[in-house]
Amino acid sequence: MPTAIAVTGADLVLPPTDPGTPNAAVLPPPGGRPLDASVADMQQLLARYGHVVVVCPTAAPAAVEQRLRAVRGLLESDRIALVRTDLPPLGAAVLVRQLRQLAGCDFSPGVLASAARLLAHYIYAGAVLGSVSRLDRVPVSLGSHLKGWLPGAHFAVLAGPTPQIVRLGSGETPLAGPEFTTELLLARGQLQTDWPTTTLVPQWRIGGPVHETPLPDSSPGWWGTPKLVEFAAYLPDLPVLYQLVSSVRRETCHWCGMDLIGDRCGFCAAPLAPPDQAPRAAAPGSRGPGALTGGRPAHVLGPGGQSQGAHAVGPGGQPPGAHGLGPGGQPPGTHALEPGGQAPGTHAVGPAGRPPGTHVVGPGGHPGRALGPGTPPTRALP
16 A cells, blocks of 8 residues: 655646555645644555655645644654655645656655655756745845845745856856756746746756646745746656665664664654664564663673672672671781792782783673673772
């Protein structure tokens, strides 16, 4: 059963590229719609598909995101992924269609949700604008603002993956385009220009035909002007998209247990745990060294909950066999040092600084036992 792809607006749904592309579920806006109706809509999607990936642009009204989080909280479900994207409206619609294409493949819901961030880096989204005076989602230099006052000035703006603004005219700087084969999608607003087809297509070596679609309703507000022609270059073929996603190493979220690619879970948004903190899987029923201590050597507890080789503390807080200090501050049974600094009956220190008959003490105070990270060396009891 494919994972459901849901969107927050009908302008994010493009026609399918082939009959096998699943449709997207359009969630009604929260304005004038009760909360229980939104909960019922999500319950139906979960009952039918099992998991839901909701694509919500960051430019959407705050009430839209608040409604989605409220629905997910009321349902107490970990099967709803909220995917945010900074792409402009046409680029976001292309991303949604690519997720719909991949939803029909054998990817798990976690991989599908986290793949949105990967795919966004391969979408070159921009527009030709008649003015940049109200453009606030792409950095605009002072020079571009001043050039915008010139009569008939037009600008080519690339929003992602790398923002760029150039003024159209003689000797213009070309936009940084993709280095792979793409197709171009256009959405015409109130600006009359053929620059995308006459100039951009040869510069970016667009292989396939140029497709056109109606301008999304949110595009004039995103770009700050209705005088625009929006465009997006993207990977159109499903086999290429499948290879791109499947070639990335898969991880398991340490928080919710979902599969993911990249550095963040698409369902709970938890970052990928660093390699030195990633939990290590143990065989069923095993409790070997490192199973509960994050990879550090563990000691088996003996009777009474003590480590093997450890002694209970006797009366007075001393271990068994220890004695109080005798007269002169020496323990009973000890002898004064003989000339040369040795006690009676002791032996001279042999080669390597060890008395004869002693054994090499490994790290951690145990013969032959490796010392785990952060474990201080122990001292032998008197």
